[in-house]
Amino acid sequence: MKNNNKQAFLNRWQETTDIPPQTIGPITPVYKELTKRLKTMPFPVFVVLSIVIVGVLLYVLGPSITSYVTLLQRGF
Amino acid sequence: MSDQAVVAVYSFVRNMVGLVTKPYETYRTIVNHGSLWEILPLSLLVSSYLIIASLVKTATFRPYMLTKHFIVLALAVGTMYGLVVGLVWIIGKMVGGKGNLRGVVLGWAYTLVPTVCWFLATSLLYMVIPPPRTDRPLGMLFSLLFLFFSSVLFFWKLVLSYLTLRFSLKIDLFRIVIISIVTIPVVVLYSVGMYRLGIFKIPFV
Numbered sequence: 001m002k003n004n005n006k007q008a009f010l011n012r013w014q015e016t017t018d019i020p021p022q023t024i025g026p027i028t029p030v031y032k033e034l035t036k037r038l039k040t041m042p043f044p045v046f047v048v049l050s051i052v053i054v055g056v057l058l059y060v061l062g063p064s065i066t067s068y069v070t071l072l073q074r075g076f
Numbered sequence: 077m078s079d080q081a082v083v084a085v086y087s088f089v090r091n092m093v094g095l096v097t098k099p100y101e102t103y104r105t106i107v108n109h110g111s112l113w114e115i116l117p118l119s120l121l122v123s124s125y126l127i128i129a130s131l132v133k134t135a136t137f138r139p140y141m142l143t144k145h146f147i148v149l150a151l152a153v154g155t156m157y158g159l160v161v162g163l164v165w166i167i168g169k170m171v172g173g174k175g176n177l178r179g180v181v182l183g184w185a186y187t188l189v190p191t192v193c194w195f196l197a198t199s200l201l202y203m204v205i206p207p208p209r210t211d212r213p214l215g216m217l218f219s220l221l222f223l224f225f226s227s228v229l230f231f232w233k234l235v236l237s238y239l240t241l242r243f244s245l246k247i248d249l250f251r252i253v254i255i256s257i258v259t260i261p262v263v264v265l266y267s268v269g270m271y272r273l274g275i276f277k278i279p280f281v
Contacts, residue, residue: 043228065219069207072226
């Protein structure tokens with residue numbers, strides 16, 4: 001049992017360390033902070049980002065936003 | 077064989093939940109331990125959408141037209157999937173990717189989940205609330221909600237695509253950007269072709 005647990009742990013460890021951590025120079029801490037929120041239940045982040053994007057689109061396009069939605073709705 | 081299929085369906089359902097709650101960990105599991113059998117329930121999901129799209133697009137219930145439409149859509153989707161997987165694999169290897177093709181095939185297949193969700197919702201909405209949208213309050217409200225929904229699915233797709241490349245090819249962000257720079261124009265060209273042929277107006281990537 002003890003050996004099984006040890007082997008499982010080692011396998012898991014190898015799997016986790018298989019890919020080297022992502023670094024992007026001086027902004028690595030910012031990148032880590034951003035991606036941390038996307039690893040588990042990322043939908044709250046998507047919701048916030050989408051609200052911002054829709055707000056910007058509404059501000060830029062105004063009522064003509066409906067014509068773009070019409071295009072998208074016919075896009076399938 | 078049937079045991080493998082049952083295990084694959086179970087893994088598929090578990091992974092579908094994982095894609096929402098824990099995409100990072102789930103993708104690691106998919107790429108390292110996933111079975112190609114899991115593509116079967118995914119194909120059934122995509123086929124279900126294609127059947128619905130054929131029914132919506134073909135106004136009349138004529139089996140010949142429906143079958144023809146379904147086959148055309150299925151070929152377009154299959155070619156796009158093969159094109160993306162092939163390009164990602166070849167360019168990934170060129171930039172020093174270390175993974176295996178099975179990981180790319182499985183990983184990219186799971187990225188089709190948000191795509192199918194969007195296309196399915198759009199085709200069903202097309203029947204329930206057909207376009208065009210007007211700039212009246214209800215039309216505006218629907219438009220904003222539709223864009224919000226599309227945007228959420230787009231970000232989900234983006235994250236799943238990134239995780240596919242990261243885990244299946246074991247590459248860093250810089251190489252992922254290189255692969256994207258090469259792949260996206262090819263996908264755009266293919267999508268323009270599909271648009272001109274009247275098969276897909278929005279690419280089924």
